[in-house]
Amino acid sequence: MTDGQRSPTSDGQIVVSGLTKQYKNVRAVNNLSFTVAPGRVTGFLGPNGAGKTTTLRMLLNLVTPTAGTATISGHRYADLADPLRHVGAILEASSAHKGRTGINHLRVICAAAGLPKQRADEALALVGLTPAAKRKFKGYSLGMKQRLGIAAAMLGDPRVLILDEPANGLDPEGIRWMRGFLKNLAHEGRTVLVSSHLLSEMQLLADDVVIIAAGQLIRQGPVDQVLGSMAQGARVRVRTPQTEALTAALKAQSATVDTDEQGVMLVGGVDAPTIGRAALAAGVELHELTTERPDLERVFLELTAGKAGIR
Amino acid sequence: MNLVRAELLKIRTTNTWWIFALISLPLWALTLLINWLQADALTSNAVTDLSSEQAAQFEAAASPDALSSNLFTTGQFFGLLIVMLLGIIVVTSEFFHQTVTTTFLTTPHRTAVMSAKLAAASVLALLFWLVTTAFNLIAGAAVLNAVGVGSQLGNDAAWRAIGLNLLAYLLWAVFGVGIGVLIRSQIGATVTGILLYLGGSIGAIVVISILAARWGDWINNLQLLVPSLASSLMVTGADIPGNPPRWAGAVVLIGYAVITGLVGTLLMRRRDIS
Ligand SMILES: Nc1ncnc2c1ncn2[C@@H]1O[C@H](COP(=O)(O)OP(=O)(O)OP(=O)(O)O)[C@@H](O)[C@H]1O
Ligand SMILES: [Mg+2]
Numbered sequence: 001m002t003d004g005q006r007s008p009t010s011d012g013q014i015v016v017s018g019l020t021k022q023y024k025n026v027r028a029v030n031n032l033s034f035t036v037a038p039g040r041v042t043g044f045l046g047p048n049g050a051g052k053t054t055t056l057r058m059l060l061n062l063v064t065p066t067a068g069t070a071t072i073s074g075h076r077y078a079d080l081a082d083p084l085r086h087v088g089a090i091l092e093a094s095s096a097h098k099g100r101t102g103i104n105h106l107r108v109i110c111a112a113a114g115l116p117k118q119r120a121d122e123a124l125a126l127v128g129l130t131p132a133a134k135r136k137f138k139g140y141s142l143g144m145k146q147r148l149g150i151a152a153a154m155l156g157d158p159r160v161l162i163l164d165e166p167a168n169g170l171d172p173e174g175i176r177w178m179r180g181f182l183k184n185l186a187h188e189g190r191t192v193l194v195s196s197h198l199l200s201e202m203q204l205l206a207d208d209v210v211i212i213a214a215g216q217l218i219r220q221g222p223v224d225q226v227l228g229s230m231a232q233g234a235r236v237r238v239r240t241p242q243t244e245a246l247t248a249a250l251k252a253q254s255a256t257v258d259t260d261e262q263g264v265m266l267v268g269g270v271d272a273p274t275i276g277r278a279a280l281a282a283g284v285e286l287h288e289l290t291t292e293r294p295d296l297e298r299v300f301l302e303l304t305a306g307k308a309g310i311r
Numbered sequence: 312m313n314l315v316r317a318e319l320l321k322i323r324t325t326n327t328w329w330i331f332a333l334i335s336l337p338l339w340a341l342t343l344l345i346n347w348l349q350a351d352a353l354t355s356n357a358v359t360d361l362s363s364e365q366a367a368q369f370e371a372a373a374s375p376d377a378l379s380s381n382l383f384t385t386g387q388f389f390g391l392l393i394v395m396l397l398g399i400i401v402v403t404s405e406f407f408h409q410t411v412t413t414t415f416l417t418t419p420h421r422t423a424v425m426s427a428k429l430a431a432a433s434v435l436a437l438l439f440w441l442v443t444t445a446f447n448l449i450a451g452a453a454v455l456n457a458v459g460v461g462s463q464l465g466n467d468a469a470w471r472a473i474g475l476n477l478l479a480y481l482l483w484a485v486f487g488v489g490i491g492v493l494i495r496s497q498i499g500a501t502v503t504g505i506l507l508y509l510g511g512s513i514g515a516i517v518v519i520s521i522l523a524a525r526w527g528d529w530i531n532n533l534q535l536l537v538p539s540l541a542s543s544l545m546v547t548g549a550d551i552p553g554n555p556p557r558w559a560g561a562v563v564l565i566g567y568a569v570i571t572g573l574v575g576t577l578l579m580r581r582r583d584i585s
Contacts (some may be wrong), residue, residue: 052335054585061419062412062584078419087416094412097325097404104324112317112417 012038012159013072013190014059018068021054021215028054030215031068036193036208038159041162041186043206043223044195045296047304050197051215053092056164060089070204072160088153095145098138102129102148105137109152119225123151128177142169150181167198179205199297209296213304227294236272238265239288240279249282250275266292313428314418318401319434327400328435335393339386339443346385347454350378354458375455379463380472382451384442387476391483391542392508394439398432398487399504402575403497411584425576429488436484442479447473478561479542482568486538489571492579512539535559538567 014036029051036042046052052123055094057063059070061077072080072087096105103308106120124130129149132140140148146169153161155165161182167175175198182205196202202209209226211218221228240246243265255275257270267275272291279286322328354537372378405411418424452462463469487504494500515537523530534540544560 012329057585059582060416062415064581080419083419084417089416091416095409096413097321097408097410099325100321101324104320108317108320108324109319109413109417112314112414114313204565 001142012189013074014070014072014160014162014191015074016055016059016068016070019055019058019065020072021051021058021063022066023266027215029058029065032165032212032215032217033068034210034217034220038191039186039189040207041182041192041194041205042208042210043202044193044212044220045197045199045202045293045300046212048197050212050304052212053164053168055212056089056091056193056195059162060087060091062091076187082113082156084109084115084156086158087160087162088156088158089164090146090149090153090166091162091164092168094149096137096148099136101134101136102140102151103133105148106152106155109155113156115155120157123154124148126154142172143174146170146174146306150178161185161193163192163194165195165197167196167201171226175201177184199300200295203283203296211300211303212215218303222269223296227296227299234271234294235292236267236270236275237288237290237292238267238275239263240284240286240311242284245282246279246284246293249278249284253278262289314423317435318427322397322401322431322435325404327397327404331393331397335386335390335439335443336383338389338393339446342388343385343450343454343508346382347457350382350454350458353378354460375463376466376468378458378460379451379455379466379469379502382454383444383447383463383469383473384476385447385451387479387511387543389442390439391479391539392505394432394436394480395483395487395504395508397435397439398484398489398500399491399500400497401428401432401435402488402491403495404501406495407497415584421580422576425488425492425579429485429576432484432488433481436480436553437477440480444476445475475545475557475561479545479564482564483542484573485568489568489575492575493571508539512537515540535563538564541567 017027017033019032020027032051032055042057044052054063055070058065059072059077069076077083077087078144096102100108103120103124106123107117107155108117110117110120121133124133127150129144129147129151132144137145137148146166150166153163163182166182167178169230170178179201182192182194186207194205196245203223206223208220208222210220211226219229221229238246243259249258250257250267250270253270253274255270258266258268260266270278272289276286276289405414414424415421446463452464455461455463490504490507491500494503515534519530519534522533535544541560541563545557545564
């Protein structure tokens with residue numbers, strides 16, 4: 001890579017191309033292609049069994065693809081000169097020896113990667129686990145285990161982070177901490193790819209999303225764009241004691257109106273000011289008028305509806 | 312080198328090593344007692360009424376060469392078992408505790424990881440041999456003096472046996488790593504290893520002697536193919552008449568170690584970690 005042709009963005013970029021994994025009875029990942037940009041948090045979403053973990057494991061050379069390639073900064077993981085200094089990863093079904101202390105777990109990794117021993121102490125401090133450094137792993141709570149995983153991923157100060165369900169087992173405080181932590185890493189220009197089911201959390205965290213179902217790509221792009229691409233767009237929540245009068249007035253404006261059992265109206269096709277004006281003109285009293293942006297959860301459920309989840 | 316250090320650190324930072332040391336000590340003492348009684352019996356000339364072939368075997372076993380070789384390799388029977396189990400654990404604990412993901416993320420070159428594991432298991436075997444041999448030289452010389460054949464510390468045959476004992480420890484450690492890769496389940500691999508070592512040799516002796524009675528004496532040479540019998544043949548001090556030559560035992564054992572080590576490494580290179 002001395003030809004000077006390499007674009008600066010290829011550093012830290014993840015490129016998945018035509019990736020396929022056929023297990024005995026199931027095609028876990030099917031001709032999947034997407035890219036992940038540095039400097040942003042990318043959410044990797046999909047129902048249970050969609051193939052997220054399998055994809056991430058192929059990206060990290062733990063599972064051999066049936067077809068296709070996955071590269072990080074233009075290299076396969078196995079070809080990276082110094083993998084831990086380039087990529088940090090937290091995967092599910094990965095753990096530490098029950099009888100080993102947290103600090104020793106990190107020291108073993110440092111020894112194998114040729115990192116200085118004090119990186120272990122620094123990484124523990126980074127995730128706030130220093131008080132439990134000398135306790136054995138089997139005595140750790142779920143959240144502490146998760147933090148130890150993050151510490152291990154940060155040992156080499158990597159520019160790319162790959163996390164599979166990192167929020168599992170974290171308490172609200174922990175989740176908020178993780179959100180700030182990952183956003184900050186992306187802000188520093190690092191690549192952050194994080195899989196999750198927690199869609200409301202993802203909406204707060206992610207800049208981009210990659211949505212897959214049944215091993216195939218459903219949608220990829222910036223969160224706003226994916227949300228905006230939905231046919232339904234924004235809807236407005238309206239409460240009024242005079243439901244029928246307002247419905248008639250709105251229908252005249254060619255709006256769509258859905259009313260639920262509690263009498264809350266969900267109005268589409270017109271914006272909140274239009275509804276307010278129509279209500280004023282019709283002499284209807286309003287108790288609530290809220291614009292509801294389509295949230296990731298609804299979009300996700302709509303996009304993945306009908307796609308077999310567990311196969 | 313970093314990788315071997317890391318593998319050794321993995322063992323040092325868990326209970327495994329001192330638990331194994333604790334188990335080994337009484338077993339070693341037990342074998343010492345047995346060897347002592349045996350040496351005592353062999354040198355007291357109490358046995359009579361032997362056929363000429365039996366007499367020749369007896370004489371060979373009672374020679375200072377054989378006695379000292381046996382005593383200076385005390386603890387071998389259980390020691391090899393322990394070293395093999397250590398080799399197994401070096402691999403299977405990675406699957407049992409789900410640390411293999413981290414290991415292969417840290418070092419994607421799996422051949423290097425497996426080589427480091429083989430090297431680390433060998434280092435453990437070497438340490439195990441060093442300590443046992445130090446004990447044996449002291450205790451063995453005392454027993455030999457007691458039964459009246461002198462300490463035998465200058466006996467070439469005895470030192471050859473000690474050297475071959477080291478070879479056996481190394482080979483069984485490698486063998487254990489191979490078993491660990493082939494059978495990832497910690498319990499499964501441990502049970503298989505123990506069966507192969509204990510049950511395997513007893514069973515094989517029975518089967519082979521039955522076959523030999525039916526088909527002729529040459530079948531006795533087949534016991535060479537049983538790893539534990541091959542290794543005990545390899546370290547027997549004197550070539551006892553009627554047994555296959557000891558170098559053949561060494562060849563068989565090296566063959567097993569190389570095959571399991573290689574097959575284990577190749578398997579690990581291809582395996583999906585999920
Ligand atoms: N080692 C394996 N052998 C056989 N099938 C597998 C294996 N690993 C995964 N699968 C199958 O591949 C599919 C995708 O699994 P994967 O773990 O990648 O899904 P996921 O998106 O991570 O799901 P979750 O959200 O539940 O973690 C599933 O149908 C699963 O049963
Ligand atoms: Mg998963």
